[in-house]
Amino acid sequence: MNSLTSLAKSRIKFNKSRTVFTVISIMLTTLLLMSLGTSVAGLINNQKYAVSHTANHHARMKNLTARQLNLLTNHVDVEAVEASEIFARIQYEKMTGFLSLTKAVKGSVFHSAGNLTEGRLPEAPNEICGPPAFFERMGTSPEIGNTLSITFRPGETEYVTREFTICGLVSQADVSKLNVSDDRIAYGASISEALIREFFPEEERSFSAAIRVNGENNLNYDAMKARIASVAEDIGLNKDDLDFNTEYLMVMTDPGQDILAGSVLIALIIALFAGLVIYSIYYVSVITDVQEIGKLKALGASKKQIRRLLQLEGLFASLIALPVGLVLGYLIPKLGLPMLMSAMSKYSVYAELPEGGISMFSLPVTLGVILVVLVTVFLSLLKPLSMASKISPVEAIRYQETSSDKRKEREGCNTLNLTRLSWANLARNKKRTVVTIVTMGLSCVLFISLAAVANSMSIDDFARRTLPEGDFMISLDASYNDKTYPENNLDRVQMHSPFDDALLNKIKSIPGVTAVDTENAMLAGADSDSEVFAGGTRAGIGCFTREDIPKLKKDLKRGDLDYDALLANHGLIYCYDTILEKEGFSMNQRLSLSFFRGDKQIPFNGEIAASGSWGKMSFMLPKELFDQLAGDLNTTIALYIHAEPEQFGAVKAQLQEITGQNQLFKLYSMDEERDIAKLSINMIKYPMYAILILIGIISFMNLINTMVTSIITRKRELAMLQAIGLSDKQLVKMLSKEGMVFTMGTLLAALTVGNLLGYLVFLYGRNTGFMEVQIYHYPLIETIGLGLALILGQMAITFFISKRIHKESLVTRMRSGE
Template identity: 30%
Template sequence: MNIITKTAFANFKKNRSRNILIGAAIALTAMLLTIVPTVVFGSVDLRFTAVDNLYPTFHGMFRDVDEKAAQKMTGDARMTDTGLREDAAYMVCDDTDASISMVYCDRNTVKLNRLKLKEGELPRRADEIVVSEGLLKVMGLKGGIGDKITVPYQPVMADGLGQAAEKEFTITGMTEDSEEAVEKNIYSSLISDKFAEEIIPAGEHRYRVYFSVAGAKGKTTDAIKDNIKEIGKSYNIGETDIVENGEYLFANYVDPAMYAGMVILMVIIVLAGILTIYSIYYVSMMNKVQEYGKLKAIGSTKRQIRQLVFREGFTVAAAAVPIGLMLGLGVGILLVNGMVSSDLASDNLMAEEMKKIIADGGVSLVKPWILLLAAAVSCVSVYISLLRPMQKAAKISAIEAIRFQGTDKEKKKKQRRGYEEMNIRRLTASNLGRNKRRTVVTIVTLGITGILFVVVATILSCMNPKTMAMDTTRGDIHITLNSESGNKMHPERELSNIQKNNPLTEELKEQIASIDGVDRIETYTGVSAALEELREDDGRPLETGLGGLSEEAMKELDRYVTEGSLADDSLKDGTGIILSGGYVKSYPGADWKTGDKVHLLIEDGDEVVKREFKIAAVTDAPYGLTGNGFILPSSVLEDICENDVTDDFYIFTEKGKAGSVAEAVKQLTDGQEFLQMDTWKDAYAQSEKSIGFMLYGCYGLMFVFGLIGILNLVNTMINSVYIRRRELGVLQAVGLSGKQTVRMLQLEGLFYTAGTLLLSVGAGSIAGYGCFLWARAESIMSIRTYEYPVVPVVVLAAIILVVQILITYMVNNSFKKQSLIDRVRFAE
């Protein structure tokens, strides 16, 4: 161990108080750097694993592919795990409304679709088949593995279903019936390729081709989707026959936006850590100046002084970083478990699977690379923080150091102005003015943390569970059509197709109205539409919604009108329309005003109705009231469309009867495939849970940021007294009382407090309002109204004031431990 290292260790032991402060700041920085990626990547990995356990794993699928193209695809280097499926026939079910397909799947298709047999094996010969108990029951058959059954079927030909025939099959395997299959009465059996070749002539086979994109690792979801479309186009596959496995792609190939957000947060943490650590070193350097001067006087070089500062700093880091990593890891794991256990991580099915994965230890939340990265970034932060102190220490000359009294170096000699009479206020101002840079650095460090706190508090205070609940449901109970847009695997779930045989009938409405406790029922009508004025990336008209409001809802909508009027006559004659907002208003080019014309392509079952409308009013209403897109009076929309376009029933109940009505409505809607029921109570509870979890997380991070800032204030106050021990001792020798000393220190602390609050509340309020406007425009967390965070700001001011008072008394008590003689003799 050389002399520099020995001196660094000696300084480390000597400057214990300062090193504890620096170590705490470093540990808190390392802790935050560990928490953020642990929570983000832990949640993502859990979701990925849950999706892998629940969903098919193919990237894409092409429908209606002929034999030649299918064979080429199996050898295409752009595709991996390519599998073929052919719906070769359908069983004849004359006495039931069931649909039973006879499907050939090769082994890759079986693997990609997670087809698992309850028992047995896949068919190989033409007379072998895999069935389920539900299928056998529907067909009126009985049997098990090895038994023979006779099945009537119709082969799938080029021009439709062929002539009915019968064949005897041997059961080689059994599958499990899903709840969806039983509810919808839709089943599948598995047959061999030999049977498909037997009943379908060569050249007429049409396949579904499942595949994964080669080299997909590291790509984004959008990039993989583009690859799927490119491959499809190269085989002349129509756009409607190109299907992406969106859920799997989203879960396994996350967009960079999420990582960008995490990186921004980590950069903020690093900057806060660097600023605080640098500030502590900078302020602490003042009481080390004479020491470095003496080392210079006995022959130390600039390089040795830099090494001394560097080694002392990294000795502190070596002790603090591991503590921060362990604390961060523990808190991060607790947060992930809290998110999953409270069902905030995903929907119910996914959440249950994630809970199971955590219980079984299927995913490790301890990731060594995160710990290594956090340790490396923490050390880099310490190094950056030490650069300026190392430079400053190396530049100090021996003569300058011995004469140093803890003030900023003046570039020009100025005549010092004295006072005929001195008082506590003037003494305080004199001390603060002698080292303006230290004062500014301390206030800016604390102020930045305060600004961040006020901004976060503003956003959180604008989140309202009632507003969030209104964005999902209206009334006490909400029944809606459970439709999906763009699901090419299930076109029957499109809103326009469901409305051809709409389950929201007048009969159902009357049944609900007869339930004890129902006050009234509002009907919301709605259709899918496309807007010709705006285009998707591929050139198609932008998809949107067109809703129809009842008279009661229109009256409520009136208070959300921001432009125009709902009394406009054009709304009654069908030439006017209301722009209700959502993503349409924020779309580039959608800066419409009242009086502007828009052209909508309205989906009415299989028909498309083209209409021109004049914008009569613009509103900023909750999603639960208007939906997303454009609005008409319900009577006008019903006149435009031939089909029953009822989309929602909003049920309002008598006071105290919402629970019993909900149970009765649930019994009426259970088992209906395309109906979904929600309640205001459930929506409000979920909103409270979501906001509550966010409050804990954000204020938790702000608490740690605040601790880092407070450490800087503590260090500033301690060092301010430390380097002035001789001056304070002389002042006390000539009559400055202990009470006056405390008052002077309190005034110094109050100056820091006032400066911090002025910067935090002033700049933070302006920045917070700007963030509110952005959040409202982007519809983030249903933020609509501005709420100033009065309570958080008052709490922030109180905490800063209390901390400053405590620090003053702590510093004064430490100061009083030395005798007056020792203080006067300090630095001799």
């Protein structure tokens, strides 16, 4: 045993080149696995901190009656209930504000904002409690005892003005971190139940409830959701009125079957990738030692001892690589992830990082990485071990990698050139060539696939969900079905033509504005059983042109978009395909609509001809039909303004001045939408790019190992070729041609399988809403970068290794074994 240990150590020291690259490859693979595991552990721990310090309710139930709220409070499976109700909207300049009541009726539910910091909660009808920002926005100093006048609208009743006294202050989110206009932020304050009872009897009140159910510490994700759903069913709650706090449940409970299956799949992919890399390294390296193993067998070594020798070599290489990989794999995310999280927290209105930092060390992760690496190294040695044990000592001494039990005659050539010499070496080592290309190809396929998804996570695409075109949007802030104040409804507002020619000309004359487009819509009602038109409710109907058809077809789900057929058949297209049946509609259904053109109603009989995902209107009509129904009514509901990039700030300032003069106008700008989009995208995108870099490094090390092993094991052969006339320049060209085969094979796999897999992952993300992808963006820069890195890297490897070879004389190289 001591002799085998000493021999294994001697072989590791003697085969320095192979040992170094083997150790580096194992170390990098360990680093990748440890980095991923540590990052996941850190993100989970940080997410646990974040969700528990933001809101710890399991679900929210809406549209509860007083009776249902009482049943919920007394339910045996419910441990905490916090009831709330929106009482009134506030009218103050262009402020989006509301008055509400929130109270704990059973146990306690935690929220990061809204916690009492000073004073007390309201009790009398004229008392109010809220965050300092609410009172500052209303022009009042946030101090206990100060009074302010508020005009509010309880439900759909008339506006009322009351004097309130500040009785308490609560904590608030730091919205100053968000680069958004003030009118995009909703401000709220709490009033007393005594005030609500003045306006609404108990039976007319509608409640929401944040709840916690028993079992968080011993039920998994699926079981918790099932228990919550059971509670909702027991109190007769509509399924559509139940919203799970999914993020909290996923983080704070054991994963459910779907989540667990996904995690296992990801772990298997990583383990397979790591295993193939290490297998390739050992296959290429260890197989060259069969001759030496034959000499050992000739000296009396048994099969068991030979196996033990190679296993000890793998173990020693792993023992060198594992500690370094584990330490670096822990330190890189330990230092980098908090920096990323801290940078992102500057733009988050929610919980800051824990005071003691993110807890990232995980003993199960560390032990799991060690186990995976050791098992993978062991499995990668099975083939060389089996090969060495089956060959007799005489055959092993005569063994070359092309040796086979089957005798074959090798075809010769009348003439030799560099290309034939290169192909001869690759063909002589077919298995090594194939294994290297497959392993490198897999890593590059993974690289391109992740790059395609990361590149498709576009901030601009996310921002375009709110602002579909242009640099700015001015939209009408009008109601659809306000019965108390019908003058606020869109059909009445349009009679006054807020987007008249004078306004359009004023906007177009702003220096830097290049174009102004319009969006048009009208209100329509129908005598239909659909929820869209239930109880006289009206819906928005938009329009589209013939030129819009190609764009609309990208999101078509059902039906056909033949513009002429739609015109002839009075075809309607429904804009929310996922809820078509739920809303009571069906394809080819006839609808009798009444369009509201100011104080007139225009009848229209149409047919649902297509459905898809197209935006904020319920239906759309061909422009010609829409214009006939609109007559001379100005149906513009939004302006999309295009500006020169260098004039963006100046244009925004003038548009803010214009919209500030009209309560009906609401301004959206691309810079604000992009800032909002960054919050959700960067947290996913940057860690993915970090993984891409690690994968690229490991792939590159695999190429280095293959070429180094190939060249060093052929020192004698290359020296003989140079002795009979092969020049240094020809040697470099020959080695470059060999390396180019590996590079081209790898790139071919990446550009075919990688691009296909990347697009399939993108489609999955788009259809499920995962990773915020909407439009596929080909990773051109990443692909070009990968190609250049492989080509330049291969050339550099060839150059430096050939230089190293020349440090030895021809005689020394011709006498060398390795």
